[in-house]
Amino acid sequence: MTRLVMHVDLDAFYAAIEQRDHPQWRGLPVVVGAEPGKRGVVATCSYEARRYGVHSAMPISEAARRLPPGTIYVRPRMEDYARASRRVMAALEGVSPVVEQVSIDEAYLDVSGLERLVGPPEVIGQQAKAAIGEAVGLTASVGVGPNRLIAKLASDSHKPDGLTVVTPDGVQGFLDPMPLTVLRGVGVKTAPRLQRLGLTTVGDVRRLSLEALRRQLGARAGTQVHLQARGIADDRVYPASERKSISKETTFPEDVTDPVLLRDTLRWAAQEVGFLARHEGRKGALVTLKIRLRPFETHTRSRTLSTRTASDSEIFRTAWSLFEAEPWAGKAVRLIGVGLSGWEDACDGQTDLFASEAPSPDHHDERLDETLDAIRRKFGKGYLQRGLSRRS
DNA sequence: TCTGGGGTCCTAGGACCC
DNA sequence: TCTGGGGTCCTAGGACCC
Secondary structure, three states, rough: OOOOOOEEEEEEEEHHHHHOOHHHHHHOOOEEEEOOOOOOEEEEOOHHOOOOOOOOOOOOOHHHOOOOOOOOOEEOHHHHHHHHHHHHHHHOOOOOOOEEEEOOOOOOOOOOHHHHOOOOOOHHHHHHHHHHHHHOOOEEEEEEEEHHHHHHHOOOOOOOOEEEEEOHHHOOOHHHOOOOHHOOOOOOHHHHHHHHOOOHHHHHOOOHHHHHHHHHHHHHHHHHHHHHHHOOOOOOOOOOOOOOHHHHHHHEEEOOOOHHHHHHHHHHHHHHHHHHHHHHOOOEEEEEEEEEEEOOOOEEEEEEEEEEEEHHHHHHHHHHHHHHHOOOOOOOEEEEEEEEOOOOOOOOOOOOHOOOOOOHHHHHHHHHHHHHHHHHHHHHHOOOOOOOOOOO
């Protein structure tokens, strides 16, 4: 049976919420992200800002150079965005029961078989857009195709507020003229390897032999690219997938050498990770320290514990000992953070894992406050408030 | 230009075991 | 004394995605 997959992508999600909630900002360039003049990037920006060449992940300093006076710069309000996201996903459940949320502003739906009930794919897509409009007053771009890749590229092809349906017969004609960078897994490193061979489009890639692709990209990636160039990709939708890791990290406003500050920040990160792990009823065996040194040199160090943990202090102690085992003392640190993973059951009989202690907010909050105080004494009140995430 | 934060998946080498 | 092949786990790094 041939499947029908729909991809839904909210338009300039964070910026659209800001413009929805601040009518006076409509029609203006709006940038959600870091504060101009400080370290950081654009999370997302309104279409008015995109006209100046600004886009997600651009350094905020560069964006500020390009954008005119009168541009609105705002810090993300993640709680509000998350609330809107939940409403959108609930609305989509009304279109098809098989919804896979892939990020705060994107989802795949399995709409196979809905044609007999609802009508052609265009009508199903319109239904999704209308449901989102009703739920949160935002627009989305929708793509429908025979698999995830085609549905995603279809939604990307007309933005904002687009609706694009690609039939199985239309797949190759749709794909061939596209730049090869649209293929999943072909990014800033892989694309030049193909471009050096004189390839530019997906059609060019399709004409290269499987053997040549595997030589260039390795067996696995080469095969995947070969299949994608023919429009062959996963056509399943996975409604719920369990997360595999929890992490917290922060980039300092200025590089840090003070070990006390590094320690306090790592303690804060460990408390955040531990709290979230307990909240989700998880314990992990693998603690990973992440550090980024000046100029932009990233390292990870990890340790597998003999028993799984969700304890703030154990996560912290492990991460700090990983730090101390390295000759990093005195070096300028740009970023520090910690992750926890390794709770998947390896058939080792640890069945009591999820009966672990509940989150302990009181204890947690008190210690967290102490740590945050230490950090904010250095960097000011606004620091370490909320995350920032890149959104289309 | 000067590069956030949260993730996933893959590769590759070495340890260790049979 | 010099030596196989395979499997699994651990660790570090990197590419990529949103």
